[in-house]
Amino acid sequence: MRFRETAALAACVLLFAIVPPRAQPQAPSPERHVQQQRLWETLQKLGEFGKNPEGGVSRVGFTEEDLAGRAYVIGLMKEAGLDVRTDPAGNIFGHRAGTEALPPILFGSHIDSVPHGGNFDGDVGSLGAVEVIRALNDKNQKTRHPLEVVVWTNEEGGRFYAGLFGSTAAAGLLPADIASRRDDNGQLLADWLKRMGGDASRLPEARIAKGAYAGYLELHIEQGGTLETAEIPIGVVQGIVGISVRTCTAAGFANHAGTTPMNQRKDALAAASRAVLAVREEVRREPGRQVGTVGWMRVEPGAANVIPGRVQFPVELRDLDKERINRIAARILARFEIIAREENVEIVCTPPDLHEPAITSPAFRDAIRGAAASAGLKTTDLPSGAGHDAQNVARFAAMGMIFVPSKGGISHSPLEFTPPDQVANGAEVLYRTIMILDAALDAAARP
Numbered sequence: 069m070r071f072r073e074t075a076a077l078a079a080c081v082l083l084f085a086i087v088p089p090r091a092q093p094q095a096p097s098p099e100r101h102v103q104q105q106r107l108w109e110t111l112q113k114l115g116e117f118g119k120n121p122e123g124g125v126s127r128v129g130f131t132e133e134d135l136a137g138r139a140y141v142i143g144l145m146k147e148a149g150l151d152v153r154t155d156p157a158g159n160i161f162g163h164r165a166g167t168e169a170l171p172p173i174l175f176g177s178h179i180d181s182v183p184h185g186g187n188f189d190g191d192v193g194s195l196g197a198v199e200v201i202r203a204l205n206d207k208n209q210k211t212r213h214p215l216e217v218v219v220w221t222n223e224e225g226g227r228f229y230a231g232l233f234g235s236t237a238a239a240g241l242l243p244a245d246i247a248s249r250r251d252d253n254g255q256l257l258a259d260w261l262k263r264m265g266g267d268a269s270r271l272p273e274a275r276i277a278k279g280a281y282a283g284y285l286e287l288h289i290e291q292g293g294t295l296e297t298a299e300i301p302i303g304v305v306q307g308i309v310g311i312s313v314r315t316c317t318a319a320g321f322a323n324h325a326g327t328t329p330m331n332q333r334k335d336a337l338a339a340a341s342r343a344v345l346a347v348r349e350e351v352r353r354e355p356g357r358q359v360g361t362v363g364w365m366r367v368e369p370g371a372a373n374v375i376p377g378r379v380q381f382p383v384e385l386r387d388l389d390k391e392r393i394n395r396i397a398a399r400i401l402a403r404f405e406i407i408a409r410e411e412n413v414e415i416v417c418t419p420p421d422l423h424e425p426a427i428t429s430p431a432f433r434d435a436i437r438g439a440a441a442s443a444g445l446k447t448t449d450l451p452s453g454a455g456h457d458a459q460n461v462a463r464f465a466a467m468g469m470i471f472v473p474s475k476g477g478i479s480h481s482p483l484e485f486t487p488p489d490q491v492a493n494g495a496e497v498l499y500r501t502i503m504i505l506d507a508a509l510d511a512a513a514r515p
């Protein structure tokens with residue numbers, strides 16, 4: 069999940085027409101291709117880079133710790149026989165040849181963390197991808213499509229305020245001034261990019277064209293508690309939710325708290341408080357998994373003996389369905405009008421900053437379900453409430469995401485944890501999904 073929800077998201081989601089995988093009922097074959105212990109050992113080793121005293125990692129993107137972690141993963145990719153290159157945005161790609169002249173199947177995640185983060189967010193998907201390659205090598209298993217493992221640069225955006233940096237570059241959506249950005253210490257992003265094998269002057273070349281890849285898969289921890297509570301090992305992600313954020317201002321009149329009678333007040337905080345509850349009521353008014361949050365409030369002048377004259381607060385709404393977001397927002401704004409009238413204040417909201425939802429490919433969801441069933445693992449469909457690189461990839465390729473449980477639903481914390489067998493379940497489903505898609509995609513191109 070991103071540290072900051074700032075990067076541009078997909079404006080439209082492209083679902084490439086693909087041949088759906090043949091759903092032939094098979095007896096589950098629980099025998100694993102991936103090796104749990106080997107995968108776990110690499111996860112533990114990666115956790116050494118930027119290790120913090122609490123047991124997690126602080127491996128923020130564009131730092132020495134990130135550089136060291138990247139070097140370790142590049143080493144693993146090379147050991148697995150991958151042909152490794154770094155693009156101008158610092159994204160790491162490891163290529164394995166296929167038997168046919170087809171676009172590669174891309175899969176991976178990120179290895180940077182939030183400050184005081186955990187060992188699993190991003191790492192499970194990146195090292196799970198490398199383990200898939202090792203498992204294929206073990207059996208000398210060939211694929212029709214070339215396979216590419218990707219580690220996206222600076223997903224969390226802990227520095228330079230550029231979350232989803234690498235995948236945003238791949239989608240061709242980076243702001244033009246990005247390379248000249250400096251962090252709070254005056255360091256230049258372009259300089260760090262160079263140290264990571266990137267090149268700020270060639271950033272537009274990191275853009276990936278539609279059709280360049282047959283599809284994208286990302287294995288990730290859920291970062292919520294749905295799977296653990298339901299005791300289901302594999303989540304099939306329906307999509308990454310859209311986010312709409314408005315900043316609203318309630319304007320009343322600041323006056324003496326002792327001398328202004330109760331019926332003559334224009335109390336902006338009383339109105340804003342009712343507005344917060346109205347947001348919750350309107351989000352809950354219809355069934356679904358939509359969420360709505362007022363995450364902060366700025367009260368002016370902010371004194372015990374003054375009636376608040378002005379209050380600012382955001383209204384953030386998330387859902388997979390943009391229409392639902394718009395519908396709920398309209399109801400909320402209508403409620404704000406009534407509250408404003410009754411409280412004798414004005415409530416004005418900015419136009420929404422809207423990040424579009426990114427829907428996963430239905431055919432990829434079917435493939436993930438089929439893969440899990442063949443490994444004897446139960447699945448459930450769920451949305452991702454957190455942002456992921458996959459939402460940018462949706463701009464240029466069909467994509468799917470596999471979730472594994474997060475203990476206690478905790479993430480972005482040193483307490484983040486997924487047990488070794490559940491990590492291995494995810495990698496196994498990734499392996500089998502790739503094999504299903506390898507057979508099904510571009511079937512017409514087969515001689």
Ligand SMILES: [Zn+2]
Nearest residue numbers: 069070189190
């Ligand atoms: Zn992540």
